[in-house]
Amino acid sequence: MRLLRTRQGTLVAVGVPILSVALALVVVGVLLAANGSDPVAAYRSMVSAAFGSTFALSTTIIKTLPRLLPALGIALALRAGLWNVGAEGQIYVGALAAAGVALFGPVVAFPIAAGLALLAAAAAGAAWGAIPGALRARRGISEVITSLMLVYVAIHLTNYLVEGPWLASGSTFPATDPVPIELRLPIIWTGTLLNAGALVVLGVTVVVAFVLGRTVFGLQLRAIGANDRASRVAGLSVGWVTVAAMAASGALAGLAGGIEVLGARGRLIEGFSPGYGFEAIAIALLGRLNPVGIVGAALLFGALDSGGAGLQTTAEGVSSAIVPITEGFAVVFVLIGLGIVEMLARRRQARAMLDRAQAPDRPIARDGLAGPVVGA
Amino acid sequence: MGDVKHEGPLLRLEGITKAYPGVLANDSVSFELRVGEVHALLGENGAGKSTLMGILYGLQRADAGRVLFGDEEVAIAEPRDAMALGVAYVQQHFSLIPTLSVAENLVLALRFGGRRISLRDGAATVRELSARYGLGVEPNVAVERLSVGEQQRAELLKALAREPRVLILDEPSSLLSPDEVQRLGTVIRRLAAEGMGVILIAHKLDEVLAVVDRITVLRRGRNVRTLVRAEATRELLGELMIGDLAARVDHQRAPRAGAGDDVLEALDVSVGGDRGQTAVDGVSLAVRCGEILGVAGLQGSGQVELVEALAGVRPLTGGAIRMDGRDIGALGVRARRRLGIGHIPADRRRGGLVGDLTIAENLTLPVAGERPFSRFGVIRRAAVNDHAVELIERFGVRTPGPAVAVAALSGGNQQKVVIARELWRQPSVVLACYPTWGLDFAAAAAVHEELQRQRDAGAAVLLASMDLDELLGIADRIVVMQGGRVAGEVDADAAGAEEIGLLMGGAAR
Numbered sequence: 001m002r003l004l005r006t007r008q009g010t011l012v013a014v015g016v017p018i019l020s021v022a023l024a025l026v027v028v029g030v031l032l033a034a035n036g037s038d039p040v041a042a043y044r045s046m047v048s049a050a051f052g053s054t055f056a057l058s059t060t061i062i063k064t065l066p067r068l069l070p071a072l073g074i075a076l077a078l079r080a081g082l083w084n085v086g087a088e089g090q091i092y093v094g095a096l097a098a099a100g101v102a103l104f105g106p107v108v109a110f111p112i113a114a115g116l117a118l119l120a121a122a123a124a125g126a127a128w129g130a131i132p133g134a135l136r137a138r139r140g141i142s143e144v145i146t147s148l149m150l151v152y153v154a155i156h157l158t159n160y161l162v163e164g165p166w167l168a169s170g171s172t173f174p175a176t177d178p179v180p181i182e183l184r185l186p187i188i189w190t191g192t193l194l195n196a197g198a199l200v201v202l203g204v205t206v207v208v209a210f211v212l213g214r215t216v217f218g219l220q221l222r223a224i225g226a227n228d229r230a231s232r233v234a235g236l237s238v239g240w241v242t243v244a245a246m247a248a249s250g251a252l253a254g255l256a257g258g259i260e261v262l263g264a265r266g267r268l269i270e271g272f273s274p275g276y277g278f279e280a281i282a283i284a285l286l287g288r289l290n291p292v293g294i295v296g297a298a299l300l301f302g303a304l305d306s307g308g309a310g311l312q313t314t315a316e317g318v319s320s321a322i323v324p325i326t327e328g329f330a331v332v333f334v335l336i337g338l339g340i341v342e343m344l345a346r347r348r349q350a351r352a353m354l355d356r357a358q359a360p361d362r363p364i365a366r367d368g369l370a371g372p373v374v375g376a
Numbered sequence: 377m378g379d380v381k382h383e384g385p386l387l388r389l390e391g392i393t394k395a396y397p398g399v400l401a402n403d404s405v406s407f408e409l410r411v412g413e414v415h416a417l418l419g420e421n422g423a424g425k426s427t428l429m430g431i432l433y434g435l436q437r438a439d440a441g442r443v444l445f446g447d448e449e450v451a452i453a454e455p456r457d458a459m460a461l462g463v464a465y466v467q468q469h470f471s472l473i474p475t476l477s478v479a480e481n482l483v484l485a486l487r488f489g490g491r492r493i494s495l496r497d498g499a500a501t502v503r504e505l506s507a508r509y510g511l512g513v514e515p516n517v518a519v520e521r522l523s524v525g526e527q528q529r530a531e532l533l534k535a536l537a538r539e540p541r542v543l544i545l546d547e548p549s550s551l552l553s554p555d556e557v558q559r560l561g562t563v564i565r566r567l568a569a570e571g572m573g574v575i576l577i578a579h580k581l582d583e584v585l586a587v588v589d590r591i592t593v594l595r596r597g598r599n600v601r602t603l604v605r606a607e608a609t610r611e612l613l614g615e616l617m618i619g620d621l622a623a624r625v626d627h628q629r630a631p632r633a634g635a636g637d638d639v640l641e642a643l644d645v646s647v648g649g650d651r652g653q654t655a656v657d658g659v660s661l662a663v664r665c666g667e668i669l670g671v672a673g674l675q676g677s678g679q680v681e682l683v684e685a686l687a688g689v690r691p692l693t694g695g696a697i698r699m700d701g702r703d704i705g706a707l708g709v710r711a712r713r714r715l716g717i718g719h720i721p722a723d724r725r726r727g728g729l730v731g732d733l734t735i736a737e738n739l740t741l742p743v744a745g746e747r748p749f750s751r752f753g754v755i756r757r758a759a760v761n762d763h764a765v766e767l768i769e770r771f772g773v774r775t776p777g778p779a780v781a782v783a784a785l786s787g788g789n790q791q792k793v794v795i796a797r798e799l800w801r802q803p804s805v806v807l808a809c810y811p812t813w814g815l816d817f818a819a820a821a822a823v824h825e826e827l828q829r830q831r832d833a834g835a836a837v838l839l840a841s842m843d844l845d846e847l848l849g850i851a852d853r854i855v856v857m858q859g860g861r862v863a864g865e866v867d868a869d870a871a872g873a874e875e876i877g878l879l880m881g882g883a884a885r
Contacts (some may be wrong), residue, residue: 214754214755214757215750215753215754215755216744216745216750216753216754216755217753219733219737219741219744219755220741220744222730222732222733223730223733223737223741226730226731226732226733227726227729227730227731227732229726229727230721230726230727230728230729230730231730231741232689232709233687233689233709233719233721233727233728234709234741234742234797235708235709235710235713235742236710236741236742237708237710
């Protein structure tokens with residue numbers, strides 16, 4: 001996890017991702033040009049489809065929301081040294097729970113009904129995340145494998161319900177009945193489709209940043225992520241924090257699923273997430289596990305999504321496949337960039353050690369000498 | 377065993393000098409190895425054995441001195457040069473890849489040395505060498521499924537496949553059972569009989585005496601003496617290794633008034649180690665309030681695991697731990713801390729501190745959930761900061777401020793942060809494991825002072841150390857551990873001092 005070390009200069013923290021995105025755009029531009037397309041025209045049509053009008057801007061935000069919460073969740077887990085790669089599944093179980101409350105829950109007035117459904121979504125996501133957490137804490141089973149496997153359980157469970165018991169009556173399109181109006185998240189920006197889910201996401205983002213930076217749980221989580229051995233010596237319950245971090249991570253993804261059902265989609269649809277939970281991993285890395293950075297990265301991915309849709313209608317001969325290509329390059333460049341920064345830092349450190357020792361020795365301590373045994 | 381073949385010297389090291397900042401690790405050391413000889417290099421931890429062998433193997437470069445093979449001076453800049461000259465080094469820490477088979481490890485190692493052989497030939501080589509020396513190593517078993525003894529023989533086999541002229545074995549017996557040690561001894565004699573020169577780095581006297589032809593003793597970076605097997609006795613070697621221990625006792629120290637009641641008791645405690653071995657095997661001891669109990673031992677003696685078990689970091693596999701008469705063996709780390717146990721762990725970077733967190737965060741990590749440092753789970757920054765500033769001042773941590781990442785501090789200052797975190801609340805029990813390891817003189821002295829201050833304030837202090845000077849300097853009683861057991865208990869005075877060396881080396885009492 002050294003690549004993701006969070007304590008680096010601001011210049012590095014901000015500069016590397018921005019430079020990486022720019023570089024990705026340049027590389028894709030070169031590819032477009034080599035293909036006989038006009039990259040400038042393509043980018044212009046993308047920018048206009050993403051930011052060119054009120055509606056474009058709202059579309060970008062709408063497409064940002066389902067990516068932002070899972071990305072924050074993944075970052076939270078990663079700060080604790082845990083790879084939650086199962087956000088996609090947690091999105092689906094969250095959506096299932098929200099739809100379940102909408103279809104079968106008590107009939108109550110709007111804010112309470114919607115609130116209940118969102119709580120259920122978060123709880124379902126938390127449970128889905130806690131399973132790999134508990135397996136890791138109790139049995140040492142890799143959370144990477146188990147959280148990923150649970151994705152498929154969640155997707156197929158959704159497919160089964162939506163195609164069978166929960167299928168809207170008289171319909172063949174695999175989706176439930178629309179969510180009753182008491183649960184629908186209302187439009188908050190007239191003339192657009194932006195719903196109150198945006199406010200929920202905004203609020204939760206602030207809470208996540210606060211929890212990470214200012215609470216005991218956040219401190220314990222970061223401590224365990226950086227050095228679990230020392231954390232155990234200090235009396236922290238590594239197992240408990242592991243489960244809690246994975247549950248919190250899953251809750252955020254589940255909430256995102258619930259917001260999609262009550263908001264943008266208005267019902268539970270089979271395959272409604274085109275892989276938000278997987279894209280969120282890239283977003284978390286691009287945003288350097290920092291809440292502010294992640295908001296920026298999620299916005300970028302949202303803009304690329306809405307811009308890519310614009311491409312298909314305006315720029316001729318340019319495939320919207322350039323969107324995932326650009327995203328991929330951006331993440332790869334960030335990782336390379338951070339690798340280079342780390343390498344330079346280590347080299348600088350080595351040189352400093354060398355100067356201090358004023359000896360012709362090799363600078364970096366060998367593994368065999370790293371323990372408390374000086375074999376001098 | 378006594379009939380040494382007096383052929384010419386195979387290898388000579390002359391006037392090797394190597395300085396590290398603050399330490400002269402080798403001070404004009406000379407060493408000679410003959411063809412077909414098993415030559416032990418003996419000394420305490422820190423005597424300069426590993427440095428000398430590191431220079432021979434190209435891991436370090438000497439500041440002065442020459443290395444001669446036969447009569448020819450050679451330059452060894454890196455391990456490849458040493459390998460090319462026919463030197464093989466079996467280090468204490470295994471360099472096998474656990475998920476690969478023995479044969480695969482062998483093929484990889486040879487490839488690193490510039491020789492390419494097929495996996496099939498590798499397996500054949502393993503079988504052949506294993507049969508020839510009675511190593512009992514199967515080629516196609518994954519290394520992680522081997523016992524520690526088998527892993528060591530696999531490591532040895534890997535070295536032998538290079539057909540070395542000089543074989544260096546670093547503490548080969550430290551992890552082995554008595555049977556395995558004997559078996560290894562047979563292999564070593566066999567190798568020597570075939571004309572190989574074997575250098576044995578060791579500190580267990582009995583084992584050394586069973587296989588060697590000659591012994592060179594180092595102490596504090598210097599040659600003390602080289603003697604042949606016939607003149608060596610355990611007593612003589614112990615004395616040569618450790619020197620005049622009585623002179624190291626601090627006679628200025630005021631005699632301790634009788635210490636108080638037993639505060640922390642270990643009753644027949646057994647603990648497992650990281651490699652699945654039994655690291656602590658039925659240890660009983662008691663620490664009284666107002667005393668420093670030293671636990672002496674060499675690396676691998678079980679000190680680290682014992683301290684971790686007392687602190688609650690490592691589970692017991694047997695026995696009980698009592699504090700003030702109450703059984704605390706089942707309690708977790710946090711509960712034991714609440715009862716008043718402070719723990720300075722063996723390795724401050726890996727086990728003590730979280731390098732990426734700030735000094736203030738590290739100082740409050742164990743108590744972050746308590747008032748005044750947090751309220752309803754929310755950290756109160758002002759309280760955390762004030763606490764850090766106070767401890768930085770009180771324990772003399774040199775830092776620009778409490779918001780600095782701990783990783784940026786020097787070793788001595790990192791250790792001060794650990795000590796501040798563990799001792800600020802005046803714990804009734806202090807467990808300190810290698811607390812001065814890697815510190816310079818001034819920093820070490822500050823740690824000793826703090827431990828003595830805790831004792832004088834009535835704490836029961838347990839100090840585990842490999843450094844006899846440290847133990848004789850500040851401990852009131854000393855328990856010696858060897859091979860996971862208590863080998864004996866001595867007073868920290870001139871008479872007791874003489875026994876320690878023997879006990880540490882594994883002599884029966």
